[in-house]
Amino acid sequence: MIPVPTRNLAHTVAWLVGLFVAVVVLAVPVGYWSVTYRHAVGGLVSETEVIARAITQNVVSQNPGHWEFEKVRIEEYLSRLTSTEEIEVGRILNGKNEVVAEVVGALPPPVVTSSYPITDAGAVVGRLEMSRSARPLVMRAGVVGLAAVAAGLGMYAVLWYLPIRSMYQAQNLAKQSEARYRGFFEHADDIIYLLAPDGRFESLSPSFERLTGWHPEKLIGKPFASIVHPDDLPRAAEAFQGALSGLSTPLLELRIARKTGEYFDAELSIVPVDLGDELAITGIARDVSERKHAEKRIRKLNEELETRVQERTRQLLEAQDELVRKEKLAMLGELAGSVSHELRNPLGVMSNAVYFLQTMLNGADASVKEYLGIIRAEIARSELMVASLMDAVHTKPPDLVAFKLTEVFDEVMRKLAISSSVSVVLDIPDALPATQADAMQMQQVFENLVSNAIDAMPEGGTLEIRAREDAQAGAIIISVRDTGSGIAPENMARLFQPLFTTKARGIGLGLVVAKNLVEANGGTLTVQSEVGQGTTFTVTLPAARSFVEDD
Numbered sequence: 001m002i003p004v005p006t007r008n009l010a011h012t013v014a015w016l017v018g019l020f021v022a023v024v025v026l027a028v029p030v031g032y033w034s035v036t037y038r039h040a041v042g043g044l045v046s047e048t049e050v051i052a053r054a055i056t057q058n059v060v061s062q063n064p065g066h067w068e069f070e071k072v073r074i075e076e077y078l079s080r081l082t083s084t085e086e087i088e089v090g091r092i093l094n095g096k097n098e099v100v101a102e103v104v105g106a107l108p109p110p111v112v113t114s115s116y117p118i119t120d121a122g123a124v125v126g127r128l129e130m131s132r133s134a135r136p137l138v139m140r141a142g143v144v145g146l147a148a149v150a151a152g153l154g155m156y157a158v159l160w161y162l163p164i165r166s167m168y169q170a171q172n173l174a175k176q177s178e179a180r181y182r183g184f185f186e187h188a189d190d191i192i193y194l195l196a197p198d199g200r201f202e203s204l205s206p207s208f209e210r211l212t213g214w215h216p217e218k219l220i221g222k223p224f225a226s227i228v229h230p231d232d233l234p235r236a237a238e239a240f241q242g243a244l245s246g247l248s249t250p251l252l253e254l255r256i257a258r259k260t261g262e263y264f265d266a267e268l269s270i271v272p273v274d275l276g277d278e279l280a281i282t283g284i285a286r287d288v289s290e291r292k293h294a295e296k297r298i299r300k301l302n303e304e305l306e307t308r309v310q311e312r313t314r315q316l317l318e319a320q321d322e323l324v325r326k327e328k329l330a331m332l333g334e335l336a337g338s339v340s341h342e343l344r345n346p347l348g349v350m351s352n353a354v355y356f357l358q359t360m361l362n363g364a365d366a367s368v369k370e371y372l373g374i375i376r377a378e379i380a381r382s383e384l385m386v387a388s389l390m391d392a393v394h395t396k397p398p399d400l401v402a403f404k405l406t407e408v409f410d411e412v413m414r415k416l417a418i419s420s421s422v423s424v425v426l427d428i429p430d431a432l433p434a435t436q437a438d439a440m441q442m443q444q445v446f447e448n449l450v451s452n453a454i455d456a457m458p459e460g461g462t463l464e465i466r467a468r469e470d471a472q473a474g475a476i477i478i479s480v481r482d483t484g485s486g487i488a489p490e491n492m493a494r495l496f497q498p499l500f501t502t503k504a505r506g507i508g509l510g511l512v513v514a515k516n517l518v519e520a521n522g523g524t525l526t527v528q529s530e531v532g533q534g535t536t537f538t539v540t541l542p543a544a545r546s547f548v549e550d551d
Helices: 009-060 071-081 135-187 207-212 230-244 289-360 366-393 405-415 439-455 510-520 544-550
Strands: 089-094 099-103 111-120 123-133 191-195 201-204 249-257 263-274 279-287 401-403 422-427 435-437 461-470 475-482 524-530 534-542
Touching (some): 009 071, 009 123, 009 135, 071 089, 071 099, 191 207, 207 249, 230 249, 230 279, 263 289, 289 366, 401 405, 405 439, 435 439, 435 534, 439 475, 439 534
Parallel strands (some): 422 461
Antiparallel strands (some): 089 099, 089 123, 111 123, 191 201, 191 279, 249 263, 401 435, 461 475, 475 534, 524 534
């Protein structure tokens, strides 16, 4: 964790201040005593010397050899020269250390004594001793000491209630903050880390072990890069260098290693922190693997849902198209019933009349025969349209038989007029199994598909008719492909709708009839087209042997 000072700084400062005050309290009276004592002793020594010289000059020198007998005079002289305020006792001793004269007074301890020799013609004949009480000095020193104690206490009180008290309060706040941070640090679910400027771990929260499997102490002193996925190292190094420059990275996604060798997705914050003597990096790392997995599952579910919606939408559109188709067929059925009844009788009469005229006018000129032929062809075309209209509405039940596709396509190719500009590729293997369907209905279907393919290539092209077996599905797949202009995308959805056509003389029933017939025979009819490349119609019909196996 981030180091927080734990030394009781305020307590130490308080002790230092107390020691300083104690030194001041002791130093002031001691210093005062030292100075005044030296001054008093020096004064006493000087005064003793002055008095001793005066006695030597005025008493001893005037009565050499007999001065000791001048006791009254010496005492009077001694009492006149001494200061009774300072000197309490003064006496003169001879060479035998006998008291010659003295001035006696009260002398309370402590006592300070000074002596000076008395000479006669250069020889020491005695000495002067002067004693002074030091009690006044001690009392003054005591007063000064009491004043120093009072001043020291006042100083300590001022320092206590101002800076030291503030330091105690700041320290208490720091301890509370440290306690809160330590609790957060030790019980956090996320990893809290501290990195040195060289990128090595200095501190890791206990949650590191739960998320990675390593004990935090194992990683202390090791580089942060040692647990980052190699592919993520450039981004981690960039964020680390930015932090050393004072820039914070609030969110960085990295893959962090576990002890097992696996990696988990983590979101990190990288923040520079100033520790005074150096710049370190701290932050929080959070395991987001579960969130990532959840997001991945949600994306997958969304994709699946979108696919299902698209599939359902397609099914609904197909159902709608089928419903529209059936509604049109129902309307067409009502129309077909009345139209076929109203048209077939007149067309039959007209066909018989043309046949009679052709028989009776066998010797007529060519133009008459030509016009009769045109009339007969148009009558046949009208009858075909009426039949197609009826087939589109009412599909006859198929007469299922086994037949070879080559037989059907031989008949189709024989009946249709194919331009020489259209090359035909017919690829129907002889080994292809027989098809189980209504041969006449299938011939009608393939006539329609081949005719449409030829019409789609007015300037020529290639017509490919291929058939192959799908043994697994038990089906025969027939494709009719042209290299015409193709079908526009907007027309693909309407291709099998009744009455839709792009031909000038078409009625839009050919593909409707073909689809109905194929489905009635248990097959499917699909189309693929690309503008400018051509169109391919694919018919899938049951193989004959599949019916045999079912039986």
